[in-house]
Amino acid sequence: MKLLLKIWRQKDGSSKGKLxxxxxxxxxxxxxxxxxxxxxxxxxxxxxxxxVVFDHDCREGICGTCSLMINGEPxxxxxxxxxxxxxMRRFNDGDTIVIEPFRATAFPVLKDLMVxxxxxxxxxxxxxxxSVNTSGNTVxxxxxxxxxxxxxxxxxxxxxxxxxxxxAACKNASAMLFTAAKVSxxxxxxxxxxxxxxxxxxxxxxxxxxxxxxxxxxxxxxxxCPKGISLENIARMNRExxxxxxxx
Amino acid sequence: MSGLAKTSVARKVVMALSGxxxxxxxxxxxxxxxxxxISPDTFNTMSHFxxxxxxxxxxxxxxxxxxxxxxxxxxxxxxxxxxxxRTVRYVKYAGGANAPWVSRNMIxxxxxxxxxxxxxxxxxxxxxxxxxxxxxxPEDPTRYYAETVEKFxxxxxxxxxxxxxxxxxxxxxxxxxxxxxxxxxNNKYSSGIRSFTRLYxxxxxxxxxxxxxxxHLNPITH
Numbered sequence: 001m002k003l004l005l006k007i008w009r010q011k012d013g014s015s016k017g018k019l020x021x022x023x024x025x026x027x028x029x030x031x032x033x034x035x036x037x038x039x040x041x042x043x044x045x046x047x048x049x050x051x052v053v054f055d056h057d058c059r060e061g062i063c064g065t066c067s068l069m070i071n072g073e074p075x076x077x078x079x080x081x082x083x084x085x086x087x088m089r090r091f092n093d094g095d096t097i098v099i100e101p102f103r104a105t106a107f108p109v110l111k112d113l114m115v116x117x118x119x120x121x122x123x124x125x126x127x128x129x130x131s132v133n134t135s136g137n138t139v140x141x142x143x144x145x146x147x148x149x150x151x152x153x154x155x156x157x158x159x160x161x162x163x164x165x166x167x168a169a170c171k172n173a174s175a176m177l178f179t180a181a182k183v184s185x186x187x188x189x190x191x192x193x194x195x196x197x198x199x200x201x202x203x204x205x206x207x208x209x210x211x212x213x214x215x216x217x218x219x220x221x222x223x224x225c226p227k228g229i230s231l232e233n234i235a236r237m238n239r240e241x242x243x244x245x246x247x248x
Numbered sequence: 249m250s251g252l253a254k255t256s257v258a259r260k261v262v263m264a265l266s267g268x269x270x271x272x273x274x275x276x277x278x279x280x281x282x283x284x285x286i287s288p289d290t291f292n293t294m295s296h297f298x299x300x301x302x303x304x305x306x307x308x309x310x311x312x313x314x315x316x317x318x319x320x321x322x323x324x325x326x327x328x329x330x331x332x333x334r335t336v337r338y339v340k341y342a343g344g345a346n347a348p349w350v351s352r353n354m355i356x357x358x359x360x361x362x363x364x365x366x367x368x369x370x371x372x373x374x375x376x377x378x379x380x381x382x383x384x385x386p387e388d389p390t391r392y393y394a395e396t397v398e399k400f401x402x403x404x405x406x407x408x409x410x411x412x413x414x415x416x417x418x419x420x421x422x423x424x425x426x427x428x429x430x431x432x433x434n435n436k437y438s439s440g441i442r443s444f445t446r447l448y449x450x451x452x453x454x455x456x457x458x459x460x461x462x463x464h465l466n467p468i469t470h
Contacts, residue, residue, distance in 0.1 A: 008339075019339055072342030098340040105333050171343055171352050172330035176256070204255050213333030214256045214326045216354060217426040218347035232434045239432030241257040 001027040001088060004096040005040065007052055013108050013116075019098065029089030033076065034059060034066060036088050053112040059084040061226065064161030067168070068113055069100040074165035074224050082163060082226045102168035106175070106210040119210040120162050120178060126206035127199035128182040130191050141191065150188045157184035159227045166221035166229070172213030177221040179207045180237035181229045187240050197244040204241055259326060264427035266319040271424055271448070273312060278452050281459050288393040295392035299376060320362050327355045350422040357419040364412035371399055400463035409460040413453040420449035 002025045010017030041051035057065035066083040070076035076086040107115040160181035186192025222231050253259040284291040425445040
């Protein structure tokens, strides 16, 4: 398969980037998208050029590290997968593929296709936890009965891998789906209810401080989320926030 | 105004509540307007009541104006914040692949409706204030029907009204159901809310269009 890659190259966060054309040949349909970039980088290294910097880690769709905007969609044209799970058979011989970093003010570009997503870490640190004394007398979580419906919903919310596709897809670069998933996974469990008021208020406040946009309920985040996190979580976070405002 | 709603969630709730209030008002407005087609006398009576009842004039009308101002000012504040959240645009962005056009262009449809409101206020509200308070004319409960029909005589104004109502329909198509999501309501009733939203977004603007066209095609012969 012969392709024309148009890849965003940017020296560092303070430099101005641009799309650079890279024709590439002999790409197999069974290669993953990241393997295709590996082939390109190998060619660039052999030619003495600087390889394209991009984030990757587990390459099996669970770590949330890979983060490419492929032809205008985060993680490419397929649904419920990450970039590392996207295969080249999805493209046709002769295609042009535009590859850009996830773009948001809160996700500054570090180099080429790699962005700094530590804003998500700070949102999580603001309240995405439960305070448990772990000094020797930890209570077994299973000692508290939880009905299956809520346990399943919580698990689904917790399956968010924090990749940032929701922010990348949203026309407003809103982080509501990520924050809502992290609020929801605790809000649905009895262990999470103790700190519910502070959690939602602090996480929403941190989300705003990071400079993410506002949710306008377009639903793009839900469609592009590789883990299928639904908009119901955003509604739950809104409810939690309203309740926290009334009670708090 | 962003100080009143300090977080993104609170700002969206303000947007949703003011939007729902305006949705309710539209229903009242279209009901009264419909009487102009069915019975000019009833239209005159209702318009006179709305124009001179102190409760309507000095309580409901200021609340309505405040609702409109809150909705569009907050909408503009949110849009400015959203633009700041992505200062470097994508070279290629497939917005249509994951979200409908109406949901991505609420600011556009909203600004057109706002511009229309400017004309609408000039046509009716400013005229009314001038009649009552500047010229200090006496009460005339029979004037409203003729004044309304006369407004729709020019083709250009009727066309502006029709196009604006189409844009209003698009705005409602997303905005009405979206306001429930913003207030945290996403449950077994949500599909019903979405269906009702679509019905409302089609029927109400269509009735407004019908009324405008009806009066344009049936002018009062002098």
